Amino acid sequence: MSKTKNAVSAELDTPTDLDSAAVTKVSAALNTLLADAFALYLKTKNFHWHVSGRHFRDYHVLLDEQSAQILGSTDQLAERVRKIGGNTIRSIGHIAKLQTLEDNDEKFVPPREMLRELMEDNKKVAAAMRKAHKVCDDAEDVASASILEVFIDETERRTWFLFEATRQEGGNEA
Incomplete structure (x- = not known):
């Protein structure tokens, strides 16, 4: 396997049948x-x-x-990267470089706005998971794709609950 600047050290180089390009992309x-x-x-x-x-x-x-459900997904995602021989996130700074979601540092956010913002973020995550699923499919990494299918369903459920929690009495949207 050819090594790149993001290559795994020899001590952590997990054997896999995926080629190096697939490992990098996934x-x-x-x-x-x-x-x-x-x-x-x-x-x-x-x-x-x-x-x-x-x-x-x-x-x-x-x-x-x-939040507990979301945190529960992190170990599975990171371990999947390691199982295929890749490097994973190592710090808060690394997270900040890779994250696509915006932080919210406001002193006060009205409750409905909180829920709507989280709903939109969950929708973005579901869309990103679908794109990642395609990357996994293209690499013939069925295990990663399978994990993502479960996470997509969980993310859509969170989105649904947040949507329903923000509806006005009588069924109208907030």
Whole structure:
């Protein structure tokens, strides 16, 4: 296997039947998803910690459940990169370089705006997962594609719950 500047050190060079170009492409796609998972996790926890108002408990519990699910995906994504012989994220700085989702550092965000922002972020993550799935399919990496199928379903479920939580009484959108 030819080594590039992103090559895995010999001590960590996991054997795989995927060619080096496939490992590079799949690893890059999964690492971007991993960075976005960490960014979405932290934003979801931020909103969980700072939500207020009459639906506080419902939103607080919803965001706690969602953040736990998002964090749960990170180990599987990172380990998949390593299983195929790639390098994965090593620091907060590395996450910041790769993430595509915007952070939210506002002092106050109204609860409905929090949920809508998270809904849009989850939609972006689902779309990115579909693109990464195509990369995995092209590389004939069925295991990574299979993991992404589960994560796409979980992301769509989070999106749905966030959408429903932001609807006005009577069924109209917020």
